[in-house]
Amino acid sequence: MMDVSSPLWLEIDLNAVQNNCAHILRETQTPLMAIVKADAYGHGAVEVARAAVKGGAVWLGVARFGEARELREGGIRAPILVLGAATSNEVDEAIARDVTLALYSFETLELYAARARRASLPLKIHLKVETGMGRLGVFPEDAAAFARRVRAEKNILIDGVFSHLAAAEEPDNLLNALQLKRFQSALGALQGTGALPRWIHLANSAAAFYLPQTRFNLVRVGNVLLGLRIRIDEPLPEHYKPALTWKARLVSCRRLPAGWSVGYGAEYTARQEEWIGVIPAGYGDGLRRVDGNAVLIGGEVCPAVGRLCLDQTMVLLPRAYPIGEEVVIIGRQGARSIWVHDLAALYRASQVEVTSLIHRRVPRIFLGG
Ligand SMILES: *Cc1c(COP(=O)(O)O)cnc(C)c1O
Numbered sequence: 495m496m497d498v499s500s501p502l503w504l505e506i507d508l509n510a511v512q513n514n515c516a517h518i519l520r521e522t523q524t525p526l527m528a529i530v531k532a533d534a535y536g537h538g539a540v541e542v543a544r545a546a547v548k549g550g551a552v553w554l555g556v557a558r559f560g561e562a563r564e565l566r567e568g569g570i571r572a573p574i575l576v577l578g579a580a581t582s583n584e585v586d587e588a589i590a591r592d593v594t595l596a597l598y599s600f601e602t603l604e605l606y607a608a609r610a611r612r613a614s615l616p617l618k619i620h621l622k623v624e625t626g627m628g629r630l631g632v633f634p635e636d637a638a639a640f641a642r643r644v645r646a647e648k649n650i651l652i653d654g655v656f657s658h659l660a661a662a663e664e665p666d667n668l669l670n671a672l673q674l675k676r677f678q679s680a681l682g683a684l685q686g687t688g689a690l691p692r693w694i695h696l697a698n699s700a701a702a703f704y705l706p707q708t709r710f711n712l713v714r715v716g717n718v719l720l721g722l723r724i725r726i727d728e729p730l731p732e733h734y735k736p737a738l739t740w741k742a743r744l745v746s747c748r749r750l751p752a753g754w755s756v757g758y759g760a761e762y763t764a765r766q767e768e769w770i771g772v773i774p775a776g777y778g779d780g781l782r783r784v785d786g787n788a789v790l791i792g793g794e795v796c797p798a799v800g801r802l803c804l805d806q807t808m809v810l811l812p813r814a815y816p817i818g819e820e821v822v823i824i825g826r827q828g829a830r831s832i833w834v835h836d837l838a839a840l841y842r843a844s845q846v847e848v849t850s851l852i853h854r855r856v857p858r859i860f861l862g863g
Contacts, residue, residue, distance in 0.1 A: 619644065
């Protein structure tokens with residue numbers, strides 16, 4: 495019936511990732527940490543990381559230690575920073591696998607020191623400074639004391655210092671300047687203890703592009719790497735390419751009589767004889783049960799009708815289509831396109847929420863790279 499192994503799949507264009515890296519490097523003139531947390535926002539962490547390294551990224555960033563392990567087990571040898579917390583077992587494994595951890599509190603300092611002493615092997619850390627995100631980090635006034643304590647531990651190496659901006663998508667927000675000032679005061683304090691660590695980083699995608707003074711010597715980029723917009727209402731320059739396309743095959747196409755109901759709760763009724771198609775994707779795959787869903791079939795926008803099901807969605811077709819006809823859920827078809835930012839706007843969600851929540855049961859097919 496169909497010439498693909500799955501009726502629903504993602505195509506991840508690794509050439510787009512590599513291309514985007516090259517443009518980020520050219521436009522920021524700063525070494526790049528490719529952020530590949532949450533399975534590279536649902537795109538596939540190992541493959542995206544490999545493409546990013548090919549594209550010139552010198553660091554990889556993840557949120558959890560398990561994500562770093564996945565990259566190492568995938569054969570990736572580039573430096574990896576875990577931005578979030580690690581348990582004591584994970585600290586041991588970080589030492590063994592040469593993964594760099596964020597040091598963000600007295601508790602993490604004590605834990606890392608104890609595990610590194612026990613292993614008699616070095617643990618690399620980046621000191622995380624709290625500047626206004628209110629999440630993780632040591633206050634700028636404590637940075638010098640931390641640096642001295644860390645340097646007293648011969649098995650902990652301070653390789654970097656970083657912080658995270660809370661409002662970089664709004665370049666005029668006064669918090670940006672305040673956070674930069676606090677970060678600089680932490681840097682000043684560290685300098686006062688001897689030397690600054692090798693890597694200094696503050697910028698995510700938004701800051702790397704909107705706030706060049708926050709680039710220091712490393713930018714941490716997730717969204718733009720994948721061709722996702724910085725703000726959903728602002729297009730990226732044309733040379734950035736979206737990496738993700740979501741496709742399906744039509745699994746049913748039938749003519750329903752006027753007055754025939756469609757879906758749970760019979761929320762839709764055919765107004766006349768209508769061609770109703772079924773696509774094998776539902777809210778269990780990462781779509782959402784809101785009004786306004788649509789897909790592309792035959793180069794035309796076909797609205798979803800009736801309530802979305804867990805595994806399937808019914809769509810109103812302008813005419814009959816053969817079973818197996820290609821359906822685009824995210825991407826371009828002919829002159830029409832539906833992008834991640836369109837779905838994000840429809841769902842009142844971030845683009846990262848849209849792509850990260852595409853269920854693992856949807857196979858990822860990697861192109862290029
Ligand atoms: C997720 C994350 C980033 C990347 O953010 P983008 O907006 O996707 O570029 C950078 N830094 C930290 C600390 C993060 O958690």
